Amino acid sequence: MKAFADVFHQAPDVVASAPGRVNLLGEHTDYQGGFVLPTAIPQQATVALARNGTDEHRVYAADLDEWAAFPVGENAQAPFARYVAGALALGGASGGLNVHVTSDVPMGAGLSSSAALEVAVLRALRRLGDLKADDEHIALVAQRAEHEFVGVQCGIMDQMASSVADTHTLLLLDTRSLERQLRPLPAGAEVLVLDSGVPRTLAGSGYNERRAQVEEAARLLGVPELRDITEVEALTGLPSPLLERARHVVTENARVLAALEEGVDAARFGTLMNASHASLRDDYAVSHPRLDELVSRLQAHPAVYGARLTGAGFGGAVVALVQAGQATAIAAEVLAGYGPEGRQVVP
Template identity: 50%
Template sequence: MTEIPHHDIIRHLGHRRTVIGQAPGRVNLIGEHTDYSGGYVLPMVIPQTTAVAAAANADAASRAWSASMPHDQQQVRFVVGEEARAGAWVDYVQGASAVLRAAGHRVSGFDAVIRSEVPLGSGLSSSASLSVAVLRALRDLFQLPIDDVVLAGLARRIETDFIGVPVGVMDPIACSLGAANQALFLDTRDLSWQLVRIPSTAEFAVINSGISHSISTGSYRLRRQECDAATRLLGVRDLRDVADDDQRLDTLPDPLRKRARHIVSENGRVLGAVDALRKRDMARFGALMDGSHASLRDDYEVSLPEIDRMVEIARAQHGALGARITGGGFGGSIVVLTQAGQAARVAGAVAQSVRDELGLRPQILVPAPA
């Protein structure tokens, strides 16, 4: 868990009543870009978390500090009731008060101290981790009657309604409901979910490439628009409603055909991966991860040559069972399935090879450094 130094809390919040909200980052094991097409996803939480300490003010004025930001950007101010998008990290804080007020909750001014271990631009949902942590702090501070499922929906609205990024529901749900050593099987259409235990015979490694990605870029928006266009042409509610062998897929013009083919096949891979987990068939799980990466590379076209090479290096390691890019794409992290007891060694070998061959500065996130 992320700890906020006591001296930071005292310096910024004084001796007022203080609450702390926390939320983990997440890695998506399989089921990429399916959440905005009504599909299935299978994320799990990672050890790195975001913590937010908050205290109420007597008026509507609010301030926030973040040690994760450059020194000249660490402190921000806004007024509750006058929130306006600023195009900076403060939007996740003032967005929280804005969506809470829009949902009918009473929120006054507050000060917050933020510290996060989830790397920015890593594809591990640093934004959803922050949003959920801020909302949890405000829920406790103002004693709001919000459960974790509703809170996840509010976290999504911070990005979709306030910031203007068309994200799916997976990230906030995973950061809100995920549990250690278990994968979260989520149906993004009806929000039904189950926790599926990861067998003790397997481990996952997560390695940040060092190539930063951003879901606010035009490429992410374009993929969503392409999926929406394919959905309209096929005459279905969601691409999730199209069968893998539906011949109508072949009638779509490229790149819509490829985009739809990825979504349809990826949903099948998620269902297969859940079945593999329950049957403890991790070799099959690894093969499905490999297939997911190939689809993201060739059909969805969200990978990069450097990421593809990282995945190849990972698969070549003794004890590795499968590997894929994870997150929105165009950089970020890879996730590697290994035999039990092998994740740290495999991750170390991959990181060293990537440094030597590609000149990148990768960071091993899972297993968490001792």
Template identity: 50%
Template sequence: MRGPQDEAPHFEALFGRPPKVRARAPGRVNLIGEHTDYNGGFVLPMAIPQQTEVVLAPREDRQVRAFSANLGAAGKVDTYELGQEKAGKGWLDYVQGVTRVLRDEGHALGGFDLWLRSDVPLGSGLSSSAALEVALLRGLRECFGLKLDDVRIALLGQKVECDFVGAPVGVMDQMASSLAQGGAALFLDTRSLQYERVPLPTQVEPIVINSGVTHSHAGGDYRVRRAECERAAKLLGVEQLRDLPDAELPRALALPEPLGRRVRHVLTENARVLDTVRALRAGDLAALGPLLYASHASQRDDYEVSVPEIDLLVDLAREEPDVLGARLTGGGFGGSVVMLARSGKSADAARRIATRYGERAAPKATVLVPQTTPST
């Protein structure tokens, strides 16, 4: 991504004055722990190099003027008034949602001009929406002196998606965008919000490949999975599936299909997160690969959120001796695959996988991590 100083001329050309505040937030890749966050469980995301940047300046009225550089020549300055936020305006809903949530929580907020740019791919399972929310909340915190810590910013971002945009997401994405740091995974208990940054062993490097198949958390399949978990928890007499002891899995498997398999994924995925954290702390590379592959199989078979293109990427990863493990990352139904590779080998392995994928699948795969050329 370009440096922030590069964006000031674009802002000034649009709004006729220089910006006052700049803020950024990264996308995230989830190393392991999928569909556990809205079940009160454990997750292990990481920040990725791709980021969303906002450049803004306060106004003396209640108008918000916003422009997305990602729309290119089709972009225009969108305008709304604070207190008049109405959903249904595409990307602008995330901006409207932020101002609505801040006002509803009693934060003093004035109008502002906003220019934003992101290189987090949309629909890739890498939390482009969370990066936008967190970046904007950081910018508004500085611009208006809001009393918000990083955890509160994450919770407000989640509220934007759930209450305004209408995507019933857990808290992982926003927590990762707000709190994750390079070179470490964020071990997060999504119920207590306790977190710890767990460094990756120096012998491994992450790979992230976008399958080219887009997805949306606001879509029907994601909602169905969440509703299935809520129904299963109610039938099993627990508040969330996190509360179900492992010994109760046979009782869960007796539930009507497919609820038992959904429960099995959540329980075993929580265990895999804990096992992965232990392996990272111990530098036990041999344990990491099987955990990632088991997670993918569980998402594919028990949770049924994978697609053939994602499965192909995971299968191609298995053919690479320098790749330890691979799995679907993100909500599913498309998006990206995360892998762990031996240090110094990730770029070549990722390139070979993407090339072979292109020979067998219609969409084009994009290697996002490691970055081999500067983002522009």
């Protein structure tokens, strides 16, 4: 893999990193003002920058061995570079930059490799002195980059998790107010993440369609967002599939709040995760047969409390809450019967 000096023949001015994330509960609720419970993962995107004295940004993705170049303030043609272009433009990059990107966050796995890249670029701009922003503002700018330069109308969860979460606790985030708390994992449990080996891309999936459906459901119900609906009975009268899409959002918000109640142990938390996967599969229709198979294998394991798809769906990764100290052994047993495309990501 080529280093910064190998491709640009200079040393970087700054280097910054940001982590991917895995979401335990609260899927497809963040763009309806809901509640989410992600945590950061150890894998990170790392961005090195140096001023190049031109009016053009030059980006090299070391893992892909791909180049892109585009004028300052404009978008890139290459899809991989649009995340960088958006962050640079909206982050106020003053003049052309040489940009070197590496990442060990799996791409297409629902672990927010794009948010990690956007946040890493913005952190690098902050270190360079071009951007004055706290971590919350960085997340909001990264979300705008996704909307305006990539074309994915994502919620705020991924960027907030990448910008403010850590790998030791759960981030309880109210995506309407951006109020947040750090919460401990249930006692005696740890997080296991497995990649199904089925890649997906948000812009080419049904993600934007799902968002449009729940926005239409909220409009028909006369509320700003489905966050404002707390009873499933209030959804009566919505046409299909808007009814099913809205039911997922309402019940998913309820599951996040239930997981925070006093006395909730790992077993109860796992039950909520299992119910979340069923809702994502049946009501929101964002699962995949291979995801369902992997989740079923995990749920059948005696040392697993609960499992579900994580991220937008349509492929990608699954997350499980498992007995502390057992994650690696569980992963080996589950993957042995799944197929060579599956792999352990966390821990």
